[in-house]
Amino acid sequence: MKRRVVVAACLALIMVVLVRWQFPDDRSTRISTTLPDTRFDYTLTDFSARFRDVDGTVELILSGPRLEHDAGTRIATLRAPEFHIQPTGADWQGRADHGRLLRDSEEMVLEGNVVLEHPAPGGMITITTEQLHHRAAQRTIEAVSEVEMTQPGSFVRAGSLIIRLDDDIVEFFDHVQGELLPGRAGIESERVRPTQ
Numbered sequence: 001m002k003r004r005v006v007v008a009a010c011l012a013l014i015m016v017v018l019v020r021w022q023f024p025d026d027r028s029t030r031i032s033t034t035l036p037d038t039r040f041d042y043t044l045t046d047f048s049a050r051f052r053d054v055d056g057t058v059e060l061i062l063s064g065p066r067l068e069h070d071a072g073t074r075i076a077t078l079r080a081p082e083f084h085i086q087p088t089g090a091d092w093q094g095r096a097d098h099g100r101l102l103r104d105s106e107e108m109v110l111e112g113n114v115v116l117e118h119p120a121p122g123g124m125i126t127i128t129t130e131q132l133h134h135r136a137a138q139r140t141i142e143a144v145s146e147v148e149m150t151q152p153g154s155f156v157r158a159g160s161l162i163i164r165l166d167d168d169i170v171e172f173f174d175h176v177q178g179e180l181l182p183g184r185a186g187i188e189s190e191r192v193r194p195t196q
Contacts, residue, residue: 042069051136059136060085060108062101076101081110085134085141092118092141096132099195108134113129116141123152127161139165147172154180
């Protein structure tokens with residue numbers, strides 16, 4: 001009886017091996033279940049957004065009347081954006097006619113009548129240009145076209161500029177010209193004061 005059981009088990013095992021050999025199970029050709037693509041297009045009106053760094057500190061506040069996101073390019077187009085870069089740090093704020101958020105490169109491009117302002121002990125610093133790039137990863141703001149910076153009693157014009165947010169340093173490049181008269185702000189304000 002035991003011999004019959006052993007022979008039957010061996011025959012069953014041989015049958016299984018032959019069937020598996022005849023009809024192999026190729027797991028690489030199996031269709032795997034996939035999750036749906038979660039990227040989508042969207043439009044926001046009267047939006048306000050806060051962007052944080054890896055430590056959770058607010059690095060950029062952005063608002064405007066309209067934002068349109070394209071899932072294919074991962075670019076958000078902004079209409080009349082207002083922004084505040086480093087609200088608790090370097091404190092640069094401004095506005096532009098339009099802009100783009102390039103999500104893959106963590107960059108904000110502002111275009112058309114760009115105005116950037118920064119409070120300083122000598123008076124408000126105002127920078128005007130046609131295009132600015134805020135690069136979050138490099139922690140810089142860069143103007144690649146003609147730019148003008150004014151402060152009460154002073155001005156600087158240049159072909160380009162870079163602001164290093166970590167150091168709060170402004171550097172000018174290409175045909176730099178200007179007039180820096182730090183004591184003149186008080187004289188000009190006295191000159192325009194109305195007499196009684």
